Amino acid sequence: MDIPSLFTGYLLLPLMAAIAMVVMSVLNKRNRLLNNRRIIIFVLLTALCLGIPGFLGALNFFFLPWGFLACEVIYLALGALAVHQLSLHYKDARKGLVFFMGLIACLLGAYLFRLAFNWVNGLGYGWLAATSVVAFLVPPVFWWTYMALASIPSEIYDVWYYPKNEARIDIEHLDFDRMKVLEIELYKLPENASPLKVKVKAPPNMEFGAWFRKFIDDYNQKFPSSGIHYVSETGETYGWIFYVKRSFFARRTFMDPSLSVEDNRVTEKDQIYARRVVLQTAEAGGEDRMVIL
Numbered sequence: 222m223d224i225p226s227l228f229t230g231y232l233l234l235p236l237m238a239a240i241a242m243v244v245m246s247v248l249n250k251r252n253r254l255l256n257n258r259r260i261i262i263f264v265l266l267t268a269l270c271l272g273i274p275g276f277l278g279a280l281n282f283f284f285l286p287w288g289f290l291a292c293e294v295i296y297l298a299l300g301a302l303a304v305h306q307l308s309l310h311y312k313d314a315r316k317g318l319v320f321f322m323g324l325i326a327c328l329l330g331a332y333l334f335r336l337a338f339n340w341v342n343g344l345g346y347g348w349l350a351a352t353s354v355v356a357f358l359v360p361p362v363f364w365w366t367y368m369a370l371a372s373i374p375s376e377i378y379d380v381w382y383y384p385k386n387e388a389r390i391d392i393e394h395l396d397f398d399r400m401k402v403l404e405i406e407l408y409k410l411p412e413n414a415s416p417l418k419v420k421v422k423a424p425p426n427m428e429f430g431a432w433f434r435k436f437i438d439d440y441n442q443k444f445p446s447s448g449i450h451y452v453s454e455t456g457e458t459y460g461w462i463f464y465v466k467r468s469f470f471a472r473r474t475f476m477d478p479s480l481s482v483e484d485n486r487v488t489e490k491d492q493i494y495a496r497r498v499v500l501q502t503a504e505a506g507g508e509d510r511m512v513i514l
Contacts, residue, residue: 260322263322263326264322264325264326264329265329267303267323267326267330268325268326268327268328268329268330268332268333269330269333270299270330271296271299271326271327271329271330271331271333271334271354271357272329272330272331272332272333272334272336272337273333273337274291274292274295274296274334274353275333275334275335275336275337275338275341275347275350275351276337276338276341277291277292277338278337278338278339278340278341278342278344278347278350279341279342281342281344282344284342284344284350288350289350289353292350292353292354292356293353293356296353296354296355296356296357297356297357297359297360299357300356300357300358300359300360300361301360303323303357303360303361304360304361304364307319307361307364308364316365319361320358320361320362323357323358323361324358326357327354327355327357327358330354330357331348331351331352331354332351334347334350334351334353334354335347335348335350335351338350338351367470370472379462379475379476379477379478379479380460380461380462380498381430381433381460381461381462381463381478382458382459382460382461383434383437383451383452383458383459383461384434385458390431390434390435394426395424395426395427396424396425396426397424399424399425400422400423400424400425401422401423401424401425401482401487401488401489402420402421402422402423402489403420403421403422403423403482403487403489403491403493404418404419404420404421404489404491404492404493405418405419405420405421405433405436405492405493405494405495406418406492406493406494406495407449407494407495407496408496408497409447409448409449409450410450411450411459411497417449418492419436419440421436423482424482425481425482425483426481426482426483427481427482428478428479428480428481429463429476429477429478429479429480429481429482429485429487430478430479432482433461433463433478433495437449437451453499457499459497459498459499460497460498460499460500461478461495461496461497461498462475462495462496462498463475463476463478463493463494463495463496464476464493464494464496465487465491465492465493465494466492466494467491473494476493498512499512500512
């Protein structure tokens with residue numbers, strides 16, 4: 222083997238990784254995520270774990286596709302484990318530095334993978350097989366993306382207040398032949414630890430705010446000692462917002478209390494969340510905002 226091939230095949234990537242680790246150590250001094258010794262040990266151990274699956278090259282021609290798929294599963298599991306540990310111990314760490322550490326570990330891991338792969342067989346496509354290491358970065362990137370999406374504040378367009386001095390609800394025009402059974406979740410008191418979940422019938426053409434008011438009245442009449450509080454200790458009426466969340470990854474869909482149940486497109490499969498909100502007055506120069514209790 223000539224010197225250029227030796228350098229590009231065995232020395233170039235470790236040299237690049239060493240330079241990157243020096244840069245990472247300098248960046249870490251500013252962010253103080255871990256001390257440099259622990260970071261180096263963490264990166265090397267992670268790279269070693271990523272390189273071990275390279276011994277699946279012993280499968281020879283059966284490595285594609287079964288060995289490659291097995292490597293993908295292993296790296297996804299290792300990435301999920303890394304996400305779990307990051308969420309427990311380094312939740313507030315800067316994502317750029319953590320991603321840089323993971324990228325260096327992947328480069329070293331791919332290098333070790335290639336060495337192990339080519340050592341146990343003579344197929345000579347160690348670098349191609351080592352591309353499976355990229356799957357290790359998928360869970361952290363997915364986690365950060367989802368958390369960024371979930372942290373986007375949702376605007377509250379319609380806040381409903383319990384009417385104190387309003388006449389009785391007119392139910393003459395309501396369609397009781399097509400009643401829907403809706404499930405609603407709310408807290409009887411803002412400080413309650415566990416929510417109340419109730420299934421209540423609702424005429425589809427009834428205004429949602431009026432339906433919720435009737436639900437509160439009926440519930441408080443049935444359970445006067447443990448009713449739903451809609452007035453604060455200072456005598457101010459709580460505001461309420463309503464939304465549905467149809468799946469874990471779906472965003473909240475807020476409801477308009479002035480529209481009917483049918484116009485809000487609520488189905489019997491949906492769970493309605495009712496949450497109290499209060500207006501938080503900002504200091505001079507700031508903006509007032511609604512806060513969910």
